[in-house]
Amino acid sequence: MVPPILSTPEHYLELIDSTDTFLLDCDGVIYHGPVVVDGVREVLALLRAKGKKLIFVTNNARKSRAMYKKTFDKLNIEVKEEEIFGSAYATAVYLSKVLNFPKDKRVYVIGEQGIEDELTAVGISHCGGTDPEDRVFIPSGDFSLFKPDPSIGAVLCGFDMYVNYKKYAKAFSYLRDNEGCHFILTNQDATFPTDGTLFPGSGAMSAPLVFASKKKPTIVGKPNTLMMDAIIAEHHFDPKRALMIGDNLSTDIEFGHNSGVRTLLVMAELPRGNRYSATRQATSCPTLWLRVSVISPCSRNNDAR
Numbered sequence: 001m002v003p004p005i006l007s008t009p010e011h012y013l014e015l016i017d018s019t020d021t022f023l024l025d026c027d028g029v030i031y032h033g034p035v036v037v038d039g040v041r042e043v044l045a046l047l048r049a050k051g052k053k054l055i056f057v058t059n060n061a062r063k064s065r066a067m068y069k070k071t072f073d074k075l076n077i078e079v080k081e082e083e084i085f086g087s088a089y090a091t092a093v094y095l096s097k098v099l100n101f102p103k104d105k106r107v108y109v110i111g112e113q114g115i116e117d118e119l120t121a122v123g124i125s126h127c128g129g130t131d132p133e134d135r136v137f138i139p140s141g142d143f144s145l146f147k148p149d150p151s152i153g154a155v156l157c158g159f160d161m162y163v164n165y166k167k168y169a170k171a172f173s174y175l176r177d178n179e180g181c182h183f184i185l186t187n188q189d190a191t192f193p194t195d196g197t198l199f200p201g202s203g204a205m206s207a208p209l210v211f212a213s214k215k216k217p218t219i220v221g222k223p224n225t226l227m228m229d230a231i232i233a234e235h236h237f238d239p240k241r242a243l244m245i246g247d248n249l250s251t252d253i254e255f256g257h258n259s260g261v262r263t264l265l266v267m268a269e270l271p272r273g274n275r276y277s278a279t280r281q282a283t284s285c286p287t288l289w290l291r292v293s294v295i296s297p298c299s300r301n302n303d304a305r
């Protein structure tokens with residue numbers, strides 16, 4: 001039986017032997033911004049040598065799977081494109097395979113290239129996103145720009161460093177006027193770990209739209225099981241012999257618990273020496289030491305919430 005805190009090599013080997021599929025979070029586990037966590041390459045090589053299935057599960061919707069593949073190559077981390085499962089890809093799969101999004105409708109995107117590329121890849125028409133027309137400030141008080149567009153069948157919001165009032169007002173008007181317009185978030189992370197600290201995440205970018213529209217969005221990414229359903233449909237693994245490794249209690253660890261998958265929480269030493277709680281995400285410190293707690297779904301039932 002794997003103990004809750006792993007402290008000996010035998011504990012780690014027992015954990016590895018009891019797991020066929022490793023679901024690995026990216027930001028805060030594999031890397032912190034441009035810095036690869038110490039020891040990651042060696043651990044991934046060990047798991048591959050033992051014939052383990054590796055799936056890289058990120059809520060970060062800025063990149064498509066192809067873009068992530070280029071990132072991993074640049075960081076000299078061996079990953080196949082089909083092993084990458086980002087929230088942009090999962091959302092495109094959800095729109096095409098679950099919603100059967102109509103071909104004569106378009107998705108209005110608040111987000112970046114990753115979302116646009118994944119929607120295009122599944123044949124879904126979209127607008128907004130990186131369109132320079134929307135990456136502008138409008139003359140204060142000029143609302144003449146906002147015309148109805150019945151072709152919009154969904155508003156999709158993800159990480160967008162160019163978010164602005166024009167984008168929010170367009171998205172809001174489609175949610176307000178278009179009957180049955182879907183409201184979807186790739187994910188709702190509060191913060192994003194990079195550059196030695198935390199910055200506003202996707203959830204902080206979609207919050208104004210959620211607040212103004214008073215609509216409850218469908219959220220595809222972790223901790224929601226929509227993402228796990230899509231991963232299992234593609235990779236066919238046994239959740240009971242899988243392990244979700246993450247740095248964020250409210251996304252990664254909750255994701256494992258919601259899906260009946262054991263979880264492994266990694267934490268990080270802060271540059272200033274005191275330890276992060278994982279809910280605030282690990283930070284830039286490149287050397288993560290694994291003070292690991294393995295929480296299995298069954299033990300979760302006994303956990304005090």
Ligand SMILES: O=C(O)[C@H](O)[C@H](O)COP(=O)(O)O
Nearest residue numbers: 026027058059060189201202
């Ligand atoms: O704000 C976001 O989108 C997320 O914080 C961020 O990208 C998390 O990525 P993950 O830890 O799931 O790889």
Ligand SMILES: [Mg+2]
Nearest residue numbers: 025027028247
């Ligand atoms: Mg993370």
